[in-house]
Amino acid sequence: MQIERPHPKIGALVTGVDVRSLNDDQWNTLYRTWLDSVVMVVRDQTLTKEEFLAYSRRFGRLKPHRVRKTRDPEHAELTVMGIGTRKADGQVNQAIYNRGGHWHTDSPWDTEVCKGTQLYGIAIPSTGGDTAFASMYEAYEALPDSLKQRIAGLSAEYIYGGKKREGHELLEPEDRQKPPAVYPVVRVHEETGRTSLYANPHHIVRIQGLDEADSEALVKELTPYMIATPAQYQHKWRVGDIVIWDNRCGLHKACGGHPPDEPRIHWRTTIMQDEIQRRLAA
Numbered sequence: 001m002q003i004e005r006p007h008p009k010i011g012a013l014v015t016g017v018d019v020r021s022l023n024d025d026q027w028n029t030l031y032r033t034w035l036d037s038v039v040m041v042v043r044d045q046t047l048t049k050e051e052f053l054a055y056s057r058r059f060g061r062l063k064p065h066r067v068r069k070t071r072d073p074e075h076a077e078l079t080v081m082g083i084g085t086r087k088a089d090g091q092v093n094q095a096i097y098n099r100g101g102h103w104h105t106d107s108p109w110d111t112e113v114c115k116g117t118q119l120y121g122i123a124i125p126s127t128g129g130d131t132a133f134a135s136m137y138e139a140y141e142a143l144p145d146s147l148k149q150r151i152a153g154l155s156a157e158y159i160y161g162g163k164k165r166e167g168h169e170l171l172e173p174e175d176r177q178k179p180p181a182v183y184p185v186v187r188v189h190e191e192t193g194r195t196s197l198y199a200n201p202h203h204i205v206r207i208q209g210l211d212e213a214d215s216e217a218l219v220k221e222l223t224p225y226m227i228a229t230p231a232q233y234q235h236k237w238r239v240g241d242i243v244i245w246d247n248r249c250g251l252h253k254a255c256g257g258h259p260p261d262e263p264r265i266h267w268r269t270t271i272m273q274d275e276i277q278r279r280l281a282a
Contacts, residue, residue, distance in 0.1 A: 009231035012033045031059070034246065040244050066107075079268040081119070081266040082266060083265065085260055108183060109203055117269070118268065120267040121237045122266060126262060128256065129255070134229050137195070139226045143225055154210075197225065199226065
């Protein structure tokens, strides 16, 4: 197993391992590498859907994504990203093509903590289609002390697509009216003990305890620290890449720019925080 760090604050590239046959030492090294790096890439894998699901389950309990129409018909826990790029009339389906194109964490709108997201590269376009990641540990560290004091103890509400409800057309009607989930703006990671900023700029509705104008102003003030932190890694996909990121301490976005007529297909799993970690958080 070889591990490279493309940036000292974020990202790890792992080669020389087959995730289907990890021994305990290899698994423990991978898991610790992931926690330390926010986002981890394991290259050169050849997996069936069942093998990808089995590997994903080693990180935690899997949960079907709220967008039902892109779930795999045989495996509800598996989402197939990138299908349906063209509508029946030939126009580009922007909801699919641009899905994930804003800086965000995954599933802040879920009342359960989304521990991680894992993607497996099935079909990769000839150009574009990268995914960018940013460390929210470093975003928090960069905040002025006065701003840290202002946000201490604050919580924010999230719904799918945020105030603009972007992407709501991907949801079933009964899933569009779910109440907001609430999370602290300053988050202590249950496994690393490190503090991060957690104020997802895409799915956020408002910061509790502030009027609308003050809430929007504070989100606007925090956002540059999140999306302009120098602690970023941009991943250029290859077929066979598995990428997992920690939603508790990182943001990500799909960079787009790939030809709409070339497939960009990934298998995706959503990994929830398990019972022991929930008890630690409490």
